[in-house]
Amino acid sequence: MVGRGLWISSDPGLAKLLIEEARERGDLIQGRFLDTYSNLTLKTLSLLGWARRFCPQAHFMAKVDDDVLFNPSSLLHFLNRSRNPYEQGDLYLGRVHLHVAPDRDPDGKHYLPSGAYPPSVFPDYCSGTAYVLSRSALLKISLAASASPLSTPLPPEDVFVGLCARTAGVLPSHCPLFSGGPGVPYGRCCYQAMVSIHHVPPREMLHYWADVHISRPCSWLGIRASLGLCKVRAMLGTALGLEQGL
Template identity: 45%
Template sequence: MALPPSPPRRPRRLLLLLLLLLLCGASALSLGVLFLAGGAHEALLSRSLPYLLPPSRGRPFSPSSCAPLLPSAEAFLLAPAGDPCALRTPFLLVLVASAPDHAARRQAVRDTWGGVLWAGGRPTRTLFALGVPSEPSQQAALEREAARHGDLLQGRFLDTYANLTLKTLALLGWAATCCPGASFVVKADDDVFLNLPALARHLGALPSPPPPYLGRIHWWVRPNRDPRSRHHLPVPLYPGDAFPPYCSGTAYVLSGEAVPALLGAARHVPLVPLEDVFVGLCARQAGLAPLHLPHMAGSEHFPPDACCYREVLFSVHGVVPAEMVAVWEEVGTHEGACSAWQRALGLVRCKALAWLAA
């Protein structure tokens, strides 16, 4: 008796081929998600910016030329006594933009990351920059705070949102004049948690000369033309359709050599009231390309997590004083906070936590 014919093998082969294609597609999708969520594409894109910038068109700043550049802030009402960088030149000079009525935020920074003198085996120094309060009664409190801590820089301008650019010019002018040997200058807001050890290790491992301008890049943001918005930018002040790439003002890093170059370029840039945009415009004028650091959170808030705050992120924005102290205590008690799988996922895991908490 003849055996029945065996079924054709082609459908089985097609099924195996389809399964293989599905597995390859899923793997490619997973790698793409990791690549995009981790910010690697932005970091690669930012590396092309130096080839797209015009040559520098500003003379470097020197202390002798401070007065013409900063007519309202060349002298400070309050400043650290003596030479704060004479004893130990900081690797990281952290200048925190604050406001007169933010005493609780400043104290939280002092009690946590801003109170350390060494980070990643390198010296650091943290100071606070602010302007003149609208309420005269607040000035006496600021003078007592300055006498107690010796870490306030108070410029001769009214402390308002519109004057944030003056505040940045004042703190950078002070850095170039009074602490020119700092390897890096970090500008941060007073509601930012900075992971100084991780940041110092990253910056210390960069090739020489280091990138001049680093942070979370905002790409081709359009100016706000709504006169009711505090971000309003009239056309005569900035007629362009979009800003060049610039680093988020919540926290960014400048090399020591970039600071005088930025101040020199500032003479040729319109004084737009958006300080991070202004710094980006000065950087473009000076021929300094921003480099994207995906581990800087920008304006995104990450929920408290010992692994993210200790080993992954360099900065976190929107941290209130109580949360800052609690996170600092938790991070300090979790040696080796990340497990192997958490470390492998890194920034992708932290972004997923932020997305779930939003």
């Protein structure tokens, strides 16, 4: 999903590459918004509207950031174990953030003044790095978004989706196989089981994807042990990072 902006108009070569990619792969959607970080909410609204209109046959939609390694087979395995993939019902699945307070710092990256959002905490919402919506949840959230007044500045896109989900009566569901914050150190068995891993550069995505999918599947015990080790290493990495920052 891309928008419009100077980065396209000022680089004819890039614009040509985008057209060629769309023709060859059919995997690009361009919306009518300026493609900037502050407009990520508009980008997501465009994506939801497009999926609502053009994907009536899809039972689920996954929204994934471009710095996330996404594992569809692990997601399908999780859905098959946890529910009937074709049953009706709302699903808003990802890494759920609880009781997050708005950023009131004018210099903050996600600054949101009280005039734009008065409450002291956001409703629970799924991390925007990657989340999954069932068809019914997509319809309800998209319709709630289209009827919602857009404040200035806009809330972060994942927060806005969470606000629309609450308005639509759709509750977020937490899944530990989604990573939504700190990077998860590489482990082949761990990455086989994870649905999404944040902060993965493109070159490493190619390497990890090949290693995970060409190698033989890990055993259940190997996956459990690797997931636990990856979690501990991620927590230690976060703690050390905070200490170094102090």
